[in-house]
Amino acid sequence: MTSEPLSINENPRLQSAARNAPPMFKGERGQAVAILQKAYVEAGYPMPGSIRSDGSADGIFGKETYSVTRHFQIGQGISVDGIVGQNTLGAMSKLLGGTDPGNRPVSPNPNAPVVPVNPGGILPGGPTVPRSPRPSVRPSKRTHFAEGNIATGFDKTATPPWQMVPTSSKPLSSGGGGAIVKLFNGEGLTVTSNNDLIKVHELPISFKDECRRFLLTGEVDGARAMIEARTGSLTVARMEAETTKPYVLTVDFYMVSDKVRKTSRPVSELAKLVNDTSQLLAQQCNIHLKKQYTYPEYKVDADLGEVILVRDMQKRYETQDVYLIFQGCRNTADLNVFCVWEYEMNAENAARGDVHTGLHFGQGRILIEDDYITDSVNKKVGKWTLMHEAGHALGLKHKDGTIMADIGQTKTSYLRKTQIHKMWKSAGKTAKK
Secondary structure: OOOHHHHHHHOHHHHHHHOOOOOEOOOOEOHHHHHHHHHHHHOOOOOOOOEOOOOOEOOEOOHHHHHHHHHHHHHHOOOOOOOEOHHHHHHHHHHOOOOOHHHOOOOOOOOOOOOOOOHHHEOOOOOEOOOOOOOOOOOOOOOEEEEOOOOOOEEOOOOOOEEEEEOOOOOHHHOOOOEEEEEEOOOOOEEEEOOOOEEEEEEOOOOOOOEEEEEEEEOOOOOEEEEEEEEOOEEEEEEEEEEEOOEEEEEEEEEEEOOOOEOOOOHHHHHHHHHHHHHHHHHHHOEEEEEEEEEEEEEOOOOOOOOEEOEOOOOOOEOHHHHHHHOOOOOOOOEEEEEOOOEEOOHHHHHHOOOOOEEEOOOOEEEEOOHHHHOOOOOOHHHHHHHHHHHHHOOOOHHHOHHHHOOOOOOOOOOOHHHHHHHHHHHHHHOOO
């Protein structure tokens, strides 16, 4: 156990948030947010976008912290709003073995001694004033299954909840080796699978978890099982598990140049881009990307302009510039990624200054621009863009769910059962034999 959670009770901003005076919202920055981020990691919620390589936290209450806050609130059975206040900090403190910071009086001067509250509410020289009861933090008593780790193929919106189980022998962190699920409020219940092709193995209870943990494994592709938590003949909670083989899609890169300019994306970074994107896909649906060829000098015999326009004004037809870019595609991979300096959908968008970073044109052809190199806010846009466009290449559309609009934006973004099924079907048809 680290000493970090104890500092929750020693930070004035966290103390005021624990009293909802005021709570912490998305957009806040500072040491209190950094302490909160490290507490989430301590509680088992990874934050790769907020925790630096040296282990320090960036202290920015951004999209990832907001999303992890909501996941934490769901796991603790408290109100889900992405706001860090009394209930959330109280649950965090109890989970990590501390005291509820909301029950601790705070002086405006952090160096001044804490003045105890008058017992019984007796004010000097006055009558007894009844105290209003302080809301207590109580975890939900509903017995239910939940994801074992963030964004690992668990769909809590399905009925019953659904878990993807990879048949691959790869490590769990890479999308293989089975899947871990949690059972909350399931003490004394018997957990079984109704199909011998998917086995249930109980894991030791972690001191961080107030729940039981189970590893689901299977060796046969397409097996389905109902995982049930029962007492005698009564089923208290259930979830569905489904195994899948690994799908591997190959990726080729074309480093585009025209008569005047060329992409500034370093070829040396492409392998990491593919590996990072592959991990995001693999852990959610057991689809893996494999870098195949790079064409470092892919020349277009034309002046494509500072901003390449890819569609006509009605956004229906590809422009001549797009035809020139794609005409030399060798189609030797499942996904063909063309790296360009900058593009826009059409002249109207370019005039408005709209920002697009990636676009899928069908047949596995993807256009990615270089904005990620100079964008100080979205430094990882290259990885997120490839993840997003790979989703389109595998048959997903924005209307398939709001998650497709920000797929890959943080590690906490997750796919739904229907989306994963659609991606499996498309991957089976797309993958080169």
